[in-house]
Amino acid sequence: MNTPDAPCFRLNPTVRWLFAATLALMGVGLLMVYSAGMSADPSERFVMFQRQIVYVPLAVGVLLVAMRLPYQWLNRWYVVLGLLALTVVLLAAVLRFGAEVNGARRWFRFSLGAFDLSVQPSEVAKLCLILCFAWFLSRPGDHVRSFLRGFVPLAVMLAIVCGLVARQDLGTAVLLGAVGAVMMVAGGVQLFHMATLVPPAVAAMYVLIVYEPYRLTRLMTYLDPWKDPEDAGYHVTQSLMAIGSGGWFGRGLGHGMQKLGHLPEDTTDFIFSVISEEMGVAGAAMVILLFAVVVLLGLRVVGRSDNRFAMLTALGIVLWIGLQAVINIGVATAALPTKGISLPLVSYGGSGLLLTAGALGVLMSIAARTAELNSVGDDRAAGTMTLPGMRAA
């Protein structure tokens, strides 16, 4: 039994399964980015894939490095505050200097020789916010229960980051808000303190919708996407047509038609629709189950964690991945209003994929250094896979 203060690294079953599910999702992603890259014009084919084939190994590398590094290194005030400052600066800067795509400034573009790298600061913001909250909420003492010393700093931090993100990307802001709020509750902030957040959040949403009329259109479209399938409802209806074309078992890998210029954002926000068309409900359910494996194993790490920082960090990461997947799939299936949000690990994207992999690396780092998870592996013969959901005898 390792002491909580100096837990040693072990590739316990939880880590292995997490790693396997993560790799599987990235593999599905790579496959579907390749498939969706088909085009009638040879010069347009597989543009995204050519980058993704580089990003995926990079992401696996980042994941492996993050897993080996002790997560406790992140539990330092200078690391956390530094990250927070970096996030705020990046978020503010992107609004001014970012490249504009489809009317929104969300990316920084760097050109590294022949290779274009896009960095989305809101992706950085997600991980930083989670670490900040985990650090703040896990500091020793009773300040969390206090309104002024506990609730207010967190609420202000959340408001600043969400506010900056919301300027261009409401979906991510909502995601961040949800992750932050759940972390606060799990971290011990009083519920009636939390309740004071509701009126300003509602007011902020109202203002954002009023000032950006396209958001109202999106909401109306959500209610009836078939009302205007050529314009406002275009994305959703095309996505539904892809899902409908797929049927139960799909048209077969590579046989999708919707990805050929009918379905927009087919490598990013609507890659789930491509999966549905080519692999059917069966394949889509497999992807959902893979996410379920990641989320439920992550929650297992949360439940068995040795300390509050580990628990809150793991919780934040799980919420991030899980909620983002749910929102993306919900949008693609018209269960939620349209949001420009990608499917973690699967969608094409450089910075998003690297940061998601890094976050999962941190989660695995925690899992690999959690005494209770490691002890489960001790009971089993080495080399045999153990179902991670099984409790220790």
Next chain:
Amino acid sequence: MTQQHQPAARRTQFLLTVGFSLVFAALIGWLAAIQIRSGGALARRAERQHTVLKTIPPFRGHIVDRIGRPMAVTVDGCTVFADPKFIHQYGRAGDAAEAASPRDGAAAAPGAALASLADAQYVDEKYQANRARVARDLAPLLAMERADIEAIVGADPHKQFVRLKRGVDGATRDAIQQLRLRGVGFESEGLRCYPNGTLAAHLVCGVGADNQGLGALEYQYDERLRGSAGQRVLDVDGRRRAVWIRTDGYVPARDGQLIVTTIDLAIQSFTEKALAAAVERYKARGGSALVMDPSTGEILALANCPSFDPAQYAQTDPYVARNRLLTDPYEPGSTFKCFISTAALQAGVVKPNESIFCHNGHVVIDGRRMTDHHPFGSLSFQDVVVRSSNIGMAVLGKRLGNERLHEACVRFGFGTKTGVTLPGEAPGLVYPLERWHKWSATSIPMGYEILVTPLQVATAFSSIANGGQLMKPSITRSVCAADGTVVEDHSEPTVVRRVMSEETARYMRHEVLHEVVWGDHGTGKQARIPGYGVFGKTGTAKKKNPTGGGYSSNLYVGSFIAAAPLDHPRVVVMVMIDEPQRSIAYYGGTVAAPAVREILAKCLGYLHVSPDEPARVASSPRRPH
């Protein structure tokens, strides 16, 4: 620390595990619900969106003459079209954002994509420059104005298909392809060609923009010539570009059938030349000529002058474009005398060599004053026809009486369509008996008060030539499938009825109509061909006054119909000259007979017909040609 937070962590794990499990299960359920509720409808909608039915145009069948020389053929051609939207986008090819995310362009509403562009002004200029370049390069090749092309392309920059020109031939297409213009494309289609120009124009008549037959054979056999379009199913991407051709739903085009006509283009050619020369010489409004094989009723040549370019059929003046040989009935005048005299002889109301008193050129019959162009006393029956005496014919008409006269007209096929397979044939007009009046019996024998088409005259004349059988005139020998196998055989001649005995026909040829050409007083002396027993009949008919009642004093139709050789005539040639200048000449024997002689002589040579009157060859001062 561990013990402190454990219960809370477990509780969080439990709550969120339950929550996420429910949400994930709900998502899978929701997917299944979409599939069950509307999966089929969605799939069909997607299918409609990404499939395009492309028709494959069939090749229009060819029309050839009796030995396979082309009259109307279909060659490989195309429609040239432009893609204004593409030309537009090509104009801003340097725009990095557009090149980097081509898919977005298709996804976003066109208007929004344009509006979001940083520098719309710049784009517009590039577009115009590109449009101008396309117009500049295409204009000379398509024989169009640059401004017109620019206007067509620029009308709506969001369109992806505008026709620039149809019916462009293969050579021009290749030349345009060499230019490698982006945003200009081709749609293959058959291009109707008339390799002989104006030759036999009235038989083919041209096609419309969609290759539909407009007149004559092109119209008559449109369904056979047209074939049936095939189709293929294309899967297209969001910009309607073909991704691949599906193997299901492919129906090959069936090309149109081949029409083999009875026309001989060689005969057609010299017939048209002779006709045109006659029309030119007598400054006539127009003229028509017909060459028929009397034994089968096959039309060997059919010409109207002036002719026209079949490719311009739709724009041609109706008088020129009409096949007047069968659409325009006229009062035949003296030509008709040969039929009535034949009927009189057949009926026995007159005997060969019988003498008929012609009242010295002036007589009043049934209260009407009749005259001859020359005063005759007594004329033999033959001479009544040979010298074309109106009074003599009136006498024959009175002898026949209304009923037999009417029956004769009908038996010779007048007043009903001949049934030739060409559109627009007029039946002519033979008044029913109850509408006949007291002068009818004297007017009809000299070719008035009756409307006939030249085709009917030639067909009726053929019955005299072939020994008494009225044939159904034919223009088609066979209809063949695109691969050449015969689908319908029309080469078997059709006898309508016998209209006279062999003896009567022989007598008419040898003793009467032969004399018209060879006799000292014959009206058709100009049609003599040394060595051949040419026989025929002239006709000079007054035309109705175009402005009022009665007959015009200077509008005539001069015609001549003849055949040779005497015993077994091979060809019947009819020429009619419409409205020759009265001051030059207007008698059929003058304006039409020389043209008939030329056509007949060339036909006999072309058909290798041996001279049948060796005595006359010896006496002839010169060979016919």
